[in-house]
Amino acid sequence: MLRFLAATLVTLALLAASPALAQRPGPCRGGASFPLFLDQLKQDAAAAGVSQRTLAAASPYLVFDQGIVNRDRGQRVFGQIFTEFAGRMAADYRMQQGRARIQTYAAAFARAEKDYGVPPAVIAAFWGLESDFGANMGKLPTLRSLVSLAYDCRRSPMFQGETIAALKIIDRGDLTPAEMIGSWAGELGQTQFLPTHYVNYAVDYDGDGRRDLLRSAPDVIGSTANYIATGLKWRRGEPWLQEVRVPASLKWEEADLTIKHPRSQWAQWGVTFADGKPLPNDALAASLLLPMGRTGPAFLAYANFAAYTEWNNSLIYSTTAGYLASRIAGAAPMRRPGTAVAQLPFAEIKQLQQLLVHQGFNVGKIDGVLGQQSRSAVKAMQIKFGLPADSWPTAELLARMRPSAGIGSPSADAAPVRVRRAP
Numbered sequence: 001m002l003r004f005l006a007a008t009l010v011t012l013a014l015l016a017a018s019p020a021l022a023q024r025p026g027p028c029r030g031g032a033s034f035p036l037f038l039d040q041l042k043q044d045a046a047a048a049g050v051s052q053r054t055l056a057a058a059s060p061y062l063v064f065d066q067g068i069v070n071r072d073r074g075q076r077v078f079g080q081i082f083t084e085f086a087g088r089m090a091a092d093y094r095m096q097q098g099r100a101r102i103q104t105y106a107a108a109f110a111r112a113e114k115d116y117g118v119p120p121a122v123i124a125a126f127w128g129l130e131s132d133f134g135a136n137m138g139k140l141p142t143l144r145s146l147v148s149l150a151y152d153c154r155r156s157p158m159f160q161g162e163t164i165a166a167l168k169i170i171d172r173g174d175l176t177p178a179e180m181i182g183s184w185a186g187e188l189g190q191t192q193f194l195p196t197h198y199v200n201y202a203v204d205y206d207g208d209g210r211r212d213l214l215r216s217a218p219d220v221i222g223s224t225a226n227y228i229a230t231g232l233k234w235r236r237g238e239p240w241l242q243e244v245r246v247p248a249s250l251k252w253e254e255a256d257l258t259i260k261h262p263r264s265q266w267a268q269w270g271v272t273f274a275d276g277k278p279l280p281n282d283a284l285a286a287s288l289l290l291p292m293g294r295t296g297p298a299f300l301a302y303a304n305f306a307a308y309t310e311w312n313n314s315l316i317y318s319t320t321a322g323y324l325a326s327r328i329a330g331a332a333p334m335r336r337p338g339t340a341v342a343q344l345p346f347a348e349i350k351q352l353q354q355l356l357v358h359q360g361f362n363v364g365k366i367d368g369v370l371g372q373q374s375r376s377a378v379k380a381m382q383i384k385f386g387l388p389a390d391s392w393p394t395a396e397l398l399a400r401m402r403p404s405a406g407i408g409s410p411s412a413d414a415a416p417v418r419v420r421r422a423p
Contacts, residue, residue: 028153034064037151045164054171061143061177062163068140068148071184072155081343082291083336085316089129090324098124098328101133101217108205108218115222116229117236123224125325126191126311134190137214138183142166146186146195162186165195174202174211181214189213190220193227201227232307238284240304241322243274243297243334246288253379253389255288257301257309257372262286266300274335291319292341293392297334299323315372344393349374352393355401356381 032040041062042055102109102120109120131137146166150159166186169175175188182188188198190213202211205222212219228234246255247270254261254269263286267279271288279300286300299319308318323334344352350368357363361377375391382389385400 028156034151038062038147041147041150041160041163044160045167048164048168050164050167050171054167058143058167058170058177061141061180062147063144064151065144065148068145068184069152072149072152080316081341082296082316082319083341086320086323086334089320090327094128094132094324095327097133098128098324101127102328105217105221108221111205112221112225116225116234118225118228118234119325119329121325121329122228122234122240123221124328125321126224126228127220129317129321129324130192131190134214134217134220137181137190137192138187139181140184142180142182142186142188142195143177145182145184149186159186162195165199168199169195169211173209174198175214179214189223190217191224191227193223197227197231198223201231228307228311232310234307235304238304239302240308241289241302241319241326242300243323243326243331244279244288244300245272245274245276245335246270246294246298248294250288250294252290252294253383255290255294255298255390256376256379257287257289257305258376260285260287263300271298271300274332289319290390290392291315292337292343293394294388294390295339296337296341296392313371315370315375341392342395344395344398348395348398349393352378352398352401355398359401 045055046052098121101124109123112123113119127133143163143166146159146163150156150163152159166180166188169188170177170180180188183192187194193202193213198211198213202213202223203219203226204211205218206212206216208216210216210219211223213223229236244266250269250271262283263279264281264283266286266288267281272278284302286302287305289299289301289305290296291299299322301322305318305322308322309315311321312318327333346368349370350366353363353366353368353374356374356377357366359377359381361373361380363374363377364371370393374393378393378397379389379391381401382391382397385397387394387397387400
């Protein structure tokens with residue numbers, strides 16, 4: 001799953017170069033070496049129903065790889081501005097390929113929509129973003145990635161569960177250990193399922209008795225629809241994201257994914273569809289999403305947009321995925337800002353987070369990533385200073401906040417970082 005926000009790359013070359021350090025137990029292990037940890041993991045897998053036959057077949061692949069841990073520790077997250085990221089990831093060629101796949105696999109898409117209520121465009125957009133329709137699924141042994149991340153302390157319980165789930169995939173005959181090739185984070189298939197999602201939501205749509213998300217397009221389509229509908233609670237027949245036009249007089253503090261109003265209320269405030277046509281005068285609830293503040297694109301995000309933020313909690317990725325789905329479904333390209341929208345560089349976003357914490361806000365990790373907590377805190381400070389409360393951090397807001405904390409401008413390199421998704 002491209003499941004798209006900036007951080008510096010952590011260098012762990014020393015660990016990578018030293019096998020002794022690679023095998024050194026972390027503090028979460030209580031002194032247990034990797035072989036001892038693996039023995040216990042196999043016992044846990046057997047207790048969860050994995051057969052000894054599968055454990056024997058998988059054993060050669062259950063090896064520790066410090067390089068995988070290094071990649072996990074040093075991963076970057078999405079730091080591009082939304083229009084740049086969407087311009088690249090939701091480009092016309094991907095829209096056209098999505099429409100072509102819907103035609104090629106019309107029967108499978110129609111069946112999936114009937115079974116699960118998920119429109120073909122929604123499935124196709126995730127398919128295109130996650131692997132370019134199967135062209136880029138990753139090239140690393142999945143079991144090696146999973147067990148290495150399970151042994152590492154950072155997210156050990158999660159990846160122990162994912163390793164056992166991967167063994168269950170083998171046990172029920174969907175894939176062999178050798179066939180399990182995917183991303184460094186252990187995701188599998190053309191829509192990049194974690195093994196637990198593979199176990200819980202993969203379906204056999206081509207009728208061959210296996211759930212093959214690496215090679216079977218019908219299985220990919222049906223399984224992705226099942227996950228979106230069942231796991232992410234998709235609402236049949238409802239929209240997900242629509243571009244709108246907003247008046248300059250709008251109460252900007254109302255633009256927030258945590259705030260919902262009926263479309264009749266948005267219409268009363270002067271919000272229209274992007275082409276100027278009026279919104280329906282109905283009670284369908286929606287939030288106003290401004291991924292780049294009041295001078296950037298604007299969207300109405302409906303209840304189904306939550307499926308996108310659950311798939312990947314990066315607002316840039318989730319908005320791009322929803323936008324691409326709307327384009328595949330026939331929507332016009334989004335309107336570009338009339339003037340360039342300024343984005344604070346990484347170092348200044350990080351300093352802004354520090355200032356927000358100083359003001360008593362919880363922004364999560366101070367990492368230069370503009371997540372929902374940071375955006376909510378930004379809005380609160382904009383209201384305090386009488387600035388347009390559109391949740392978009394600006395140089396003016398930062399300048400207003402610095403004196404109260406006795407902090408000057410950051411000296412670190414402020415160049416934005418371009419990034420990929422974290423699982």
